[in-house]
Structure formats: structure tokens, C-alpha cells
Amino acid sequence: MIQLYYSPGTACLAPHFLLEELGLPYELVLVDTEKKQHQEAAYLQLNPKGTIPFLIDDHLHLSESAAICFYLSENYGKHEFASSTDVKERAQLLQWLMYLSNTLQAELLSYFYPERLTEDAITAAQVKAKATQRIALMLDLIDQKLSESNCAYLLGEQISIADLFLFMLCRWTRGMQKPARVYPHLNPYLALLLQRPAIVKAFTMEGLAAPYY
Ligand SMILES: N[C@@H](CCC(=O)N[C@@H](CS)C(=O)NCC(=O)O)C(=O)O
Structure with a gap:
């Protein structure tokens, strides 16, 4: 299942809106920036930039909010959000x-x-x-x-x-x-x-x- 690493209100919002628009099954994974979890080794191993959002879909690991939105619409877009x-x-x-x-x-x-x-x-x-x-x-x-x-x-x-x-x-x-x-x-x-x-x-x-x- 798609996983979106997020911290409330950050650059994760655009991909999050889109996942909801597309009606896809996905899991939200909280990275608590208040607790600096985005700077912890476990997260940096996934995303060495230490930024949020981060998306995992199968073997695809993707950072950059705009790129994540682009990928989701290219791969799963339908109706209004089809590429x-x-x-x-x-x-x-x-x-x-x-x-x-x-x-x-x-x-x-x-x-x-x-x-x-x-x-x-x-x-x-x-x-x-x-x-x-x-x-x-x-x-x-x-x-x-x-x-x-x-x-x-x-x-x-x-x-x-x-x-x-x-x-x-x-x-x-x-x-x-x-x-x-x-x-x-x-x-x-x-x-x-x-x-x-x-x-x-x-x-x-x-x-x-x-x-x-
Ligand atoms: N261009 C990146 C920017 C990501 C970014 O800077 N996210 C902020 C939250 S809005 C962040 O991760 N801040 C933590 C940090 O840079 O240490 C994107 O759009 O994904």
C-alpha cells in the first residue's frame, strides 16, 4: 500500500489532498517534526534530505511534493486528475x-x-x-x-x-x-x-x- 510520510500542515498537504481526490488506499505515517523525527537516522535512511513529504509506493521512494503529485496523477490519475x-x-x-x-x-x-x-x-x-x-x-x-x-x-x-x-x-x-x-x-x-x-x-x-x- 502507498505510504505518505507527513507532518501536519507541511508540504505533505498537496499530495495528501491528491490521495484523497483519487480515492486511493494509503497509509499516513507521522514524522513528528516537533520531536525532530525527520532528523533521526531511521527517517534519514529513507529520505536523506530529511524533508517532508516522502512517498513509498512499492519499490518507488519519492521526495519533493510536486514530484509526488506528478507521479500520483501520471500513475493513478482518473477523471479530473488524469494526466x-x-x-x-x-x-x-x-x-x-x-x-x-x-x-x-x-x-x-x-x-x-x-x-x-x-x-x-x-x-x-x-x-x-x-x-x-x-x-x-x-x-x-x-x-x-x-x-x-x-x-x-x-x-x-x-x-x-x-x-x-x-x-x-x-x-x-x-x-x-x-x-x-x-x-x-x-x-x-x-x-x-x-x-x-x-x-x-x-x-x-x-x-x-x-x-x-
Ligand atoms: N521542496 C520540498 C520542500 C520540503 C520541505 O522543506 N519540507 C519542510 C516541511 S514544509 C521540511 O521538511 N522541513 C524540515 C527541514 O527542512 O528540516 C518539497 O516540496 O517537498
Whole structure:
């Protein structure tokens, strides 16, 4: 059976939403980051990066939230989350997944962990302030995209794994000066996604309560 190693509210959320959307049997395995279990030898043996999430499916061992979502939709996708047979559509999906994971998610990590980038407390505060500005610009861009396309989802009228990923990242902004929920087009977009039972179920399973974003 598929196993998803998780810690509540972390980058495991997008794959968790997707496992629920696909209705697959899977086991959630808690890696308690408060107890630093992600740095213990047993976990590092599985995932030497020490990051969460981590997925095991048969002989496949996979880290990186976006890659896990991509694999699950390629291998098990059906109905809405089936991977497209059109190479141009797949490229558009990858464009969004890569932008979200290597740009917005990376900036969010700088915001939450500025001390990873400097030893100095004053510089760490500057890193955080700069990350706040850059995240706002990225959310502006995404909000603008939703406005221009006038579509429900990032790739049009069809939901995709990029939307699940973006929902997770928008949740992470909820305590920031300008959270995703205050943007005019992101707000109804997030509300629409929250209507999905799979998303609410994954939150509940991770012990997370409203407000979700
Ligand atoms: N790009 C990775 C980032 C994973 C990541 O940094 N996860 C955080 C939790 S959100 C983590 O494992 N933090 C523990 C650490 O880096 O020590 C992914 O999307 O899977």
C-alpha cells in the first residue's frame, strides 16, 4: 500500500489532498517534526534530505511534493486528475508546478526560515522583509492570471495538481501581512477549492481546523 510520510500542515498537504481526490488506499505515517523525527537516522535512511513529504509506493521512494503529485496523477490519475495526453497541456502544467515549487515555495521557505540564510539576526529580519515583498509580487501575478483568464483554475476550467499545490502554498501565507485570501481573484479561487470534500478530509486527518487559509 502507498505510504505518505507527513507532518501536519507541511508540504505533505498537496499530495495528501491528491490521495484523497483519487480515492486511493494509503497509509499516513507521522514524522513528528516537533520531536525532530525527520532528523533521526531511521527517517534519514529513507529520505536523506530529511524533508517532508516522502512517498513509498512499492519499490518507488519519492521526495519533493510536486514530484509526488506528478507521479500520483501520471500513475493513478482518473477523471479530473488524469494526466493529459497532449504534450502542450502537460508542459503548461509543469510550468505552473515548477514556478510554484522553485519560486513561490522557495520564497516562503526563506520567509519562514530566514536564519538558514544568515547567522546574523538583523540580516535575517531583512531577508524576511524582502521575502514578504517578493511573495506579495508573486501572489499579485497569480491573482492577475486568474483575473485575465477568467477561469476557475490555473489551467482553465479543469482542476489540476497545480491548484492543489497552490492551495497549500496560499494556506502558508495566512499569517502574513497580505495573505492570499485578501487578493480579489485568489479569494474566490480558494473558496471554490475548499468546497472539495477531499481537501477538507485531508485537513481533518492532519488535525487541522478552520480557518484553513
Ligand atoms: N521542496 C520540498 C520542500 C520540503 C520541505 O522543506 N519540507 C519542510 C516541511 S514544509 C521540511 O521538511 N522541513 C524540515 C527541514 O527542512 O528540516 C518539497 O516540496 O517537498
